Amino acid sequence: MTQILTLGERTTIPILTAEEVASTAAAAIAEAQGRFEALESEPIESLSATEILERWDDATIVLEDAFGPIALLNSVHPEASVRDAADRALVDESVFITGLFQNEKLFERISRITPASSAQKQLKKDLIESFEDSGVALPAERRQRFREISERLTELGQEFAKNIRENKTVLRFTPEECRGLPQAYLDRVPKDGEGNIVVGFDYPDYVPFMMNSASEEARKRYYIANTNRGTPRNIEILDEIVALRKEIADLYEVPSFAHYVTKRRMVENPETVARFLDEVKSAVTNAELRDLDQLREIAEKPKIERWDMMYYRERLRERRYAIDQEALRAYFPTIETLHWMLDITERLYGIRFEEASVPTWHQDVLYLDVKDAGGGDLIGGIYLDLYPRPDKYKHAAAWPVRGVSRRVARKPISALVTNFNRDGLTHNEVETLLHEFGHVLHGVLSQTEYNQHSGTSVERDFVEAPSQMYEEWGNRMESLSLLRDHCASCPTVDASLVSRIRAAKKFGIGIDYGRQHLYAAYDMALSSPQPGECLAVWKSMEATTPMGYIEGTSFPGTFEHIASGYAAGYYGYMWAKVIALDLVAAFGKDLMDPKTGRRFRDEILSRGSEEPARDLVERFLGRPVSSEAFFQEIRGE
């Protein structure tokens, strides 16, 4: 049973109706159930390790064929009925998975196999950890409670995401409050009968307004509304999530949820995270104060407020570096910049992208075949959903819709979802595009034996390394100079502009990392032995920062990362950034060197999670990871 459509050699995402979501999910679970039952009842001596692991991987492929697409459609499909059906289907999937990993007979069977290769050894280890982390060894009562908690956490995570995605709040601003906004922005956004602009929380609405509206009152109103876009309900949800996670830690008799999570990560324990965050904090404190001093100077105000920050950062960049993010859109028209990114990726990794027409969930969505530049063989497929629309996922992210398996010639599919302006990108958005495409490449260029080791299935505190690494390709002349080939009429990105962009980026790094540190520390606090109430903890932590806590703001209700899989894991962005900057260094002075690109593809991207990330990285670098480049960057050196 597979709903995946195969057009010739190409595999595409089925665009399911609400009824099909339900029937596809039910059929996949029934089929997987049958396969696991067969595996369970087979006499134990009759199957080799290879046979058992292949059967296991085959059954999980059945699930992924259904739930990979359903998980994506859940966040991007224009129809509420499809998104809602996907919510229900994904709860059923999570219940099934928990039950699977609580099955003692299967646990016993996997525990007793003798792996015949290093990939098998890793897969056996991964599976045993999944059994252990799903409560297989807990007493019956606790195991039952774990099942209930898992199901509830899935539901709560969905409700949290939905409240943000489907928030219909709009704000109105008078022409006076719009002073300073670019004409292109004013022409684009809707107006009401009285000449006010009507805007919501999509990035193309919010970001240019905060960077450019000269009205402090208007910026303040928009800032506070934006921190409340998760709705008061999300605070209640997060409190329930945090309490349930603490209960999981209690079931396992470990001190905190962070202990439960981090043992499967590169860091191995919460103490390592705490030490790392302390190091970041001491490096960043002075840099942050220095940045704020400079903003005060530009603003000629005694105190920089949170709603001032983007505004005065832009003024500082304009005055000091002649960088105007809005004006940069002319240098980076959206589609031409996409083509440029595909071009540099082709050169670097020896692949070719070919646009093709396939069924999609919305007319804006593009599809690309990924082919090997040498033989022209089809490697996989990529979907690009670039622009905002109502009810769509609001951030930028990549979905690994379908994994890869050399064993069964399974071809990967990834989807990139962003909320860009159609006309052009700011430099920050160029970096966002590269970042998410870094995840997409990790998905489609992996070539693992087992589907479960595909691309982004790596440790959560490594997964942001290839993506953050790729951001650098938006900051160097050897890659940016190729933009010319894709837009002859655009103003030229020359060496002077690139060096000004780089210099301007340095300013504000203290503020940015100060914020990243706060997010990571807050996440660890909510995953600690005594988590407390999420809004109260946030207020007290944000209050200790130089800009303080703003009454009426409610950031935790928007912090989707920690309501979902990044819990006790937000630190992973900075942890992986250490690795990312070290990986960039391996390219030396030429980011476009195809030899290093090819080696990166073979030694990191293609290997997925077949080996621990640390081993892959150390082999690629030829030495242990060094944090020097990272600490230099955050000190602003």
Ligand SMILES: [Zn+2]
């Ligand atoms: Zn990312």
